[in-house]
Amino acid sequence: MAHRGASARVPENTIAAFQAAVEEGADVVELDVRLTEDAIPVVFHDPDVTSTTDGTGYVHQLTLAEVKRLDASPGERERHEVPTLAEALEAIRGVGVNLEIKNLPGEPDFDSPREATLEAAVGILREVRFDGPVLVSSFNWLTIERARELAPEIRTGFLTIAPIDPWAALVYVRSRGHDFVLPQSPALLGAGADFVREARSEGVRVGTWVVDDADTLSMLYSWGIDAVATNDPRLAVSVRDAQ
Ligand code: G3P
Ligand code: MG
DSSP: OEETTTTTTSOTTSHHHHHHHHHTTOSEEEEEEEEOTTSOEEEOSSSBSTTTSSOOSBGGGSOHHHHHTSOSSTTSSSOOOOOBHHHHHHHTTTSEEEEEEOOOTTSTTOOTTSOHHHHHHHHHHHHTTOOSOEEEEESOHHHHHHHHHHOTTSEEEEEEOTTSOHHHHHHHHHHHTOSEEEEBHHHHHHHOHHHHHHHHHTTOEEEEEOOOOHHHHHHHHHTTOSEEEBSOHHHHHHHHHTO
16 A cells, blocks of 8 residues: 555655555555645645645645645655546546545644535545555544445545554554554554464454565565555565565
């Protein structure tokens, strides 16, 4: 699963990063979704645009036209636009997508339980008739619970950061019928192969993020993990195929 596209080599969350991920053999592209002021879902990681573009301001306070004027790869020779979700989905036809819906308490665009970003993203998936596998993931359980109501055909995954015990996340995921438990890699590595075995025996799939080194990738694949988000899909594919 290519984390923000092939982001080790190409500016993250851009069409070029997604195309490179597909070329490098990724099965799934992970991308982050936020809403512009005029309610268009765009692919962007941070709530504000300062650290990865040449502009300033919060995504949710910029119109799509303003977001489109930003350079998402400042300092690089080639300019890259911030893609809309619709543009990103067109670029990755043929592989799967992991839509990470950003809606985090403490961030200025947080809107649970309204879930406007999720609703708009599901609308776009339907509008463009995306026909690859889809996972909707979030650190926010309200978001993925709303996804199950809104689009029961779409798989959902619960992301957790390293301090959260993966076993507790698994209890939650099982109780709400989500498809994936997605602990950050240090937590999953601590929980070990037994965690992957146990989750899978209960019908829950396991993914983790973000792993870019060959030895760890190799160990995770030997545990039978279902998905690994990596910035370097070329490396991950070669390690997986050598197993
Ligand atoms: O897919 C998991 C990962 O993308 C979550 O963290 O901050 O890279 O979006 P972040
Ligand atoms: Mg993400």
